[in-house]
Amino acid sequence: EAGVAQSPRYKIIEKRQSVAFWCNPISGHATLYWYQQILGQGPKxxxxxxxxxxxxDSQLPKDRFSAERLKGVDSTLKIQPAKLEDSAVYLCASRSPGRVDYGYTFGSGTRLTVV
Amino acid sequence: SQQGEEDPQALSIQEGENATMNCSYKTSINNLQWYRQNSGRGLVHLILIRSNEREKHSGRLRVTLDTSKKSSSLLITASRAADTASYFCATSPSGYKYIFGTGTRLKVLA
Structure with missing residues (x-):
């Protein structure tokens, strides 16, 4: 089966700019997650x-982050305005409810650098 | 907040040796998973162990779980250079939402 697709692969923006990340999960996976991984840490x-x-969405900084998943397939994560501390890798993962033992399938992530 | 904490933070071994890394967690769990992350890549699911299991094997991987001590260990036998990666445990109280630990960086020297 095809993996979880994410784009872009890399993004460099200035602080206070906005940015959006896209994720296409594995077909049929109803559950989709967005994780933030700061360098040297585990995904959050x-x-x-x-x-x-x-x-x-209890850990989503809602004053600047937003996410949507239209039609229950693709998802977009947006940051507006970005701060320096948002520099991280943003990982999308999906899971089929009926295949818990297989864990999550992660995309390769989007590496965001805010300068 | 981090639920799991891996130990050691970094590990360097020779090819062919065994690598053991540990994960300690704070609250009761439904199950625990281990993931591998190669540099610059996403995480890859390795193995899941349920709270009522004590040991599980998958190829060269052996995972143990001690719920009384709130800890798990991952053993990689006969390590290879390709095993060089970061390893994370992920725990879930419900089997629904997973919280990842801080990771162990493993380096296998050829």
């Missing part, structure tokens, strides 16, 4: 979708 969950509904 930002938001979880089940189909097109938000299940958990």
């Amino acid at each position: 969950l930002l938001i979880q979708f089940q189909n097109n509904g938000v299940v958990d």
Whole structure:
């Protein structure tokens, strides 16, 4: 099966600019996650979708971050305005509810640098 | 907040040796997973162990879980240069939302 697709692969922006990341999960995977991974740390969950509904966004900085998953397939994560501390890799992952033992399938991530 | 904490933070071994890394966590879990992350790439799922299991094997991987001590270990036997990566444990109280640890950076020297 095709993997989780993310784009762009890299992005460099100036602080206070906006940026958007795109994720296309594995076909049929109802659950989609966005994680933020700061250099040297483990991934931190930002938001979880089940189909097109938000299940958990408790750690999403809602004053600047937003995410949507239209039609329960692709998802977009946006940052507006960006801060220096947002520099990180943004990982998208998906999972089939019926295949818990397989864990998450992650995309390769988008490396964001805010200067 | 980080639920899991891997130990050691970094490990360097010779090819052919075994590598052991540990994960400690704070709250009761439904299951625990281990992931590998090669430099600049996404995470790859290695193995999942449920809270009622004590040991699980997959190829050269052996995972143990001690719920009384809130800890897990990942053993990679006969390591190869290609095993060089960061390894993360991820825990879930519900089997629904996973929290990742801080990772162990493994370097296998040829």
